[in-house]
Amino acid sequence: MKEVVDQVISAQWIAPVMPDPTEVRKNCSVVLNGGVITDILGSEEAKLKYNAKEWTDFENHMLIPGLVNAHTHASMTLMRGIGDDEPLMSWLQNTIWPIEMSLGNEDFCHDGTMLSAVEMLKSGTTTFNDMYWHPSATARACGEVGIRAVLGMIVVGFPSSYAKDYDEYIQKGQSTLAEFLDHPTVHFSYAPHAPYTVSDEILTRLGDLCKAEDRKLHIHLHETEDECNSSEALDKSPMCHRSEFAGRPIQNLERLGLLNKNLVAAHAVHVKDEEIALLAEREVSTVHCPTSNLKLASGFCPVAKLLEAGVNVAIGTDGSASNNALDMVAEMKTAAILAKAVAKDTTAVPAATALKMATYNGAKALGLGDKIGSLQVGKSGDMIAVELGARAANTPVFDPISSFVYSSHGADVSDAWVNGQRVMRERRVTTMDEKDILEKAHSWVDKINALNLDPHPNHHPKET
Amino acid sequence: MKEVVDQVISAQWIAPVMPDPTEVRKNCSVVLNGGVITDILGSEEAKLKYNAKEWTDFENHMLIPGLVNAHTHASMTLMRGIGDDEPLMSWLQNTIWPIEMSLGNEDFCHDGTMLSAVEMLKSGTTTFNDMYWHPSATARACGEVGIRAVLGMIVVGFPSSYAKDYDEYIQKGQSTLAEFLDHPTVHFSYAPHAPYTVSDEILTRLGDLCKAEDRKLHIHLHETEDECNSSEALDKSPMCHRSEFAGRPIQNLERLGLLNKNLVAAHAVHVKDEEIALLAEREVSTVHCPTSNLKLASGFCPVAKLLEAGVNVAIGTDGSASNNALDMVAEMKTAAILAKAVAKDTTAVPAATALKMATYNGAKALGLGDKIGSLQVGKSGDMIAVELGARAANTPVFDPISSFVYSSHGADVSDAWVNGQRVMRERRVTTMDEKDILEKAHSWVDKINALNLDPHPNHHPKET
Numbered sequence: 001m002k003e004v005v006d007q008v009i010s011a012q013w014i015a016p017v018m019p020d021p022t023e024v025r026k027n028c029s030v031v032l033n034g035g036v037i038t039d040i041l042g043s044e045e046a047k048l049k050y051n052a053k054e055w056t057d058f059e060n061h062m063l064i065p066g067l068v069n070a071h072t073h074a075s076m077t078l079m080r081g082i083g084d085d086e087p088l089m090s091w092l093q094n095t096i097w098p099i100e101m102s103l104g105n106e107d108f109c110h111d112g113t114m115l116s117a118v119e120m121l122k123s124g125t126t127t128f129n130d131m132y133w134h135p136s137a138t139a140r141a142c143g144e145v146g147i148r149a150v151l152g153m154i155v156v157g158f159p160s161s162y163a164k165d166y167d168e169y170i171q172k173g174q175s176t177l178a179e180f181l182d183h184p185t186v187h188f189s190y191a192p193h194a195p196y197t198v199s200d201e202i203l204t205r206l207g208d209l210c211k212a213e214d215r216k217l218h219i220h221l222h223e224t225e226d227e228c229n230s231s232e233a234l235d236k237s238p239m240c241h242r243s244e245f246a247g248r249p250i251q252n253l254e255r256l257g258l259l260n261k262n263l264v265a266a267h268a269v270h271v272k273d274e275e276i277a278l279l280a281e282r283e284v285s286t287v288h289c290p291t292s293n294l295k296l297a298s299g300f301c302p303v304a305k306l307l308e309a310g311v312n313v314a315i316g317t318d319g320s321a322s323n324n325a326l327d328m329v330a331e332m333k334t335a336a337i338l339a340k341a342v343a344k345d346t347t348a349v350p351a352a353t354a355l356k357m358a359t360y361n362g363a364k365a366l367g368l369g370d371k372i373g374s375l376q377v378g379k380s381g382d383m384i385a386v387e388l389g390a391r392a393a394n395t396p397v398f399d400p401i402s403s404f405v406y407s408s409h410g411a412d413v414s415d416a417w418v419n420g421q422r423v424m425r426e427r428r429v430t431t432m433d434e435k436d437i438l439e440k441a442h443s444w445v446d447k448i449n450a451l452n453l454d455p456h457p458n459h460h461p462k463e464t
Numbered sequence: 465m466k467e468v469v470d471q472v473i474s475a476q477w478i479a480p481v482m483p484d485p486t487e488v489r490k491n492c493s494v495v496l497n498g499g500v501i502t503d504i505l506g507s508e509e510a511k512l513k514y515n516a517k518e519w520t521d522f523e524n525h526m527l528i529p530g531l532v533n534a535h536t537h538a539s540m541t542l543m544r545g546i547g548d549d550e551p552l553m554s555w556l557q558n559t560i561w562p563i564e565m566s567l568g569n570e571d572f573c574h575d576g577t578m579l580s581a582v583e584m585l586k587s588g589t590t591t592f593n594d595m596y597w598h599p600s601a602t603a604r605a606c607g608e609v610g611i612r613a614v615l616g617m618i619v620v621g622f623p624s625s626y627a628k629d630y631d632e633y634i635q636k637g638q639s640t641l642a643e644f645l646d647h648p649t650v651h652f653s654y655a656p657h658a659p660y661t662v663s664d665e666i667l668t669r670l671g672d673l674c675k676a677e678d679r680k681l682h683i684h685l686h687e688t689e690d691e692c693n694s695s696e697a698l699d700k701s702p703m704c705h706r707s708e709f710a711g712r713p714i715q716n717l718e719r720l721g722l723l724n725k726n727l728v729a730a731h732a733v734h735v736k737d738e739e740i741a742l743l744a745e746r747e748v749s750t751v752h753c754p755t756s757n758l759k760l761a762s763g764f765c766p767v768a769k770l771l772e773a774g775v776n777v778a779i780g781t782d783g784s785a786s787n788n789a790l791d792m793v794a795e796m797k798t799a800a801i802l803a804k805a806v807a808k809d810t811t812a813v814p815a816a817t818a819l820k821m822a823t824y825n826g827a828k829a830l831g832l833g834d835k836i837g838s839l840q841v842g843k844s845g846d847m848i849a850v851e852l853g854a855r856a857a858n859t860p861v862f863d864p865i866s867s868f869v870y871s872s873h874g875a876d877v878s879d880a881w882v883n884g885q886r887v888m889r890e891r892r893v894t895t896m897d898e899k900d901i902l903e904k905a906h907s908w909v910d911k912i913n914a915l916n917l918d919p920h921p922n923h924h925p926k927e928t
Binding site for chain 2: 080326338344399
């Protein structure tokens with residue numbers, strides 16, 4: 001008598017990522033029941049053992065855990081590509097901040113998140129870690145699309161269209177948290193923006209809340225040299241941390257007791273050897289954002305050194321206003337190849353390690369390591385199918401993990417499941433009308449253009 | 465009375481690249497007649513002026529010159545992804561060279577080029593600059609697919625399955641050249657592999673042939689630090705140039721009179737300030753291959769400095785065995801963002817400059833600057849259509865050039881023309897059966913696997 005289950009998904013290859021990131025099983029099936037992976041077995045055996053309400057046979061595909069975009073600002077997608085190639089401060093002052101002040105309301109954040117969610121699902125990301133204004137609007141959008149997210153309850157030391165002071169930021173975040181408590185796929189972290197925008201006192205308060213609630217603290221940290229040098233000199237410039245302590249921000253967080261396993265440090269580009277050792281010892285997770293670090297000329301993160309020291313390094317796209325894409329497949333490749341050049345070692349961050357960083361390490365950074373990030377019995381049904389060898393660009397296939405990491409792009413992801421729900425089928429999002437989402441995004445262009453900003457006040461983009 | 469022409473192609477945007485790389489014209493049409501661009505004008509005006517045998521209206525597209533992949537080894541695509549993440553010498557000795565010795569015949573080069581040509585056309589490359597064994601087979605494949613190419617008459621100072629000595633390399637190249645003389649889209653260069661594989665005497669002989677025939681000399685140059693240091697020390701190691709001159713290869717080529725406008729230097733990663741000035745003065749073209757330089761840990765090319773000095777810098781993917789893709793759209797983005805981080809300047813290599821590098825600079829490097837590389841009246845009909853704003857990933861569109869360079873991938877290219885022939889229509893190659901080409905590529909996997917090589921002799925790929 002065969003067992004009846006919700007779904008069986010059979011594929012040519014399965015890369016479970018954990019416990020062995022290099023393992024690829026052939027002709028294998030994943031069984032989903034009640035949103036959870038209940039079995040992984042050979043496809044022939046599966047046919048004898050199971051009857052499924054839905055049985056999917058993939059001919060040229062590899063099943064892998066859904067990708068985890070461990071640092072982004074989803075709503076910023078509506079500002080993608082405006083004011084590119086400008087110096088950072090000019091870009092913020094002449095473009096980003098005026099748009100946020102005039103238009104950055106709940107609707108903006110909802111529609112921006114919808115656009116990002118579609119882009120992410122269609123390139124294999126099933127979970128993202130966010131930090132932006134109006135997390136309530138982002139939460140609502142995530143619930144509608146069915147993408148998993150950890151939303152930062154953002155806290156910044158200046159007023160915005162979202163909140164006027166520290167207390168209101170924290171109170172608004174917590175009321176959103178209460179609204180979505182126990183939501184199966186919408187989770188929350190505390191998200192003080194950065195040491196240079198949030199005071200020591202508030203950082204400590206949020207750190208205490210994280211300990212009490214077993215929650216992650218998501219922060220930008222050591223992204224630029226300026227941030228480290230200004231804090232060390234305590235020069236009170238815009239990038240100097242808001243502390244009376246003269247030292248690098250990591251030293252200060254250590255002093256405040258905030259370097260611990262709750263900490264998710266986005267970027268961590270400028271880290272000295274002794275800082276790397278400290279991050280490892282304190283079980284901090286870092287999120288490497290290679291494209292953003294290059295495009296904003298922030299610097300070169302020593303990824304191989306961090307991994308070697310035992311730091312849990314995840315991968316993020318950062319916001320699409322400074323990338324300008326949310327494609328974790330491209331980001332994995334950039335992370336893998338850049339790490340080799342920085343380490344001067346072709347064997348640094350091989351394909352399987354890049355895949356693990358983009359899945360399990362991300363899940364672990366977000367506090368979801370026991371729930372998602374690998375294909376293992378008992379884990380949630382968060383998974384994607386990637387088509388290999390059916391398009392010239394990833395043909396032939398000698399090693400499916402290498403084909404995925406080095407030769408594929410986001411659109412090779414054909415199907416996606418979150419919590420057992422098939423949110424993308426044959427490259428179409430099942431939960432929403434994509435056309436409608438694109439039309440809404442285009443309509444924001446008119447509103448932004450009506451502001452009559454000049455994103456290039458001093459010059460046209462340089463010609464050569 | 466309307467004028468009858470072969471084709472009119474109307475689009476929402478046209479970026480002609482030259483004379484102004486930042487220019488984008490709206491609602492514009494390109495007129496093709498006899499394979500040549502005969503007019504570029506507003507679409508309303510075009511309707512009054514022309515009758516076309518074929519009139520195409522693109523709603524969400526931008527027309528741009530076809531991309532030029534200025535350095536690759538097309539046939540190597542059949543070895544894509546085998547032995548990844550190994551040290552360079554181990555990879556060559558245990559994987560690449562044994563495959564080339566056993567299987568690298570005419571058929572291999574033909575089928576590999578077919579696969580590469582499909583991949584390149586489908587990601588917007590209409591011209592590539594090649595260097596590999598059996599250029600006759602590559603020439604035949606290019607003719608069949610209708611892609612434009614400059615094929616290197618390869619010369620190496622050791623025997624291969626292709627030729628036994630310098631004389632045979634040169635003679636075989638010249639007989640292929642004679643066979644394809646005056647072919648409209650298949651062109652030739654002399655291609656001594658590198659200073660460390662070809663003697664001074666032969667380099668000089670090839671340089672003279674280039675001068676006499678007004679032809680380009682395509683060579684790997686200053687790709688690694690090892691090559692520069694070994695040549696300076698004259699240590700006779702495998703990376704030392706084959707010369708009695710103790711000095712860096714660029715100095716040696718200057719001494720031999722080979723630094724001139726015929727020279728196309730692939731990579732040029734390790735170049736000192738005085739070498740950059742010399743390359744500019746001698747009108748040498750260089751080809752930046754960012755993905756390959758990162759993946760092989762070769763180093764960081766000072767692209768912004770080269771451009772500022774006036775060097776003509778093109779972009780190449782290198783072979784797909786060391787990339788592992790031939791996607792010039794991805795390569796443009798990597799070139800643009802990496803240059804900013806290397807120069808520590810967010811304004812270095814803006815989107816329009818990256819696009820010019822990938823089109824006009826490539827054409828100029830290949831000696832085709834008066835024929836292709838920009839959309840201008842009198843130039844050949846080598847052009848692509850890129851779809852923008854119809855997919856979440858490149859929506860919204862504030863600046864079409866930025867959308868293309870930073871937010872698009874190869875599959876956003878929907879149509880391609882070479883010499884006026886529409887070689888891709890709505891994402892399908894019109895000249896060949898793509899399925900047939902993929903099947904042939906897959907069949908080479910069996911032959912390669914039958915060699916029973918061990919691409920990872922010392923270890924499995926590193927896990928973390």
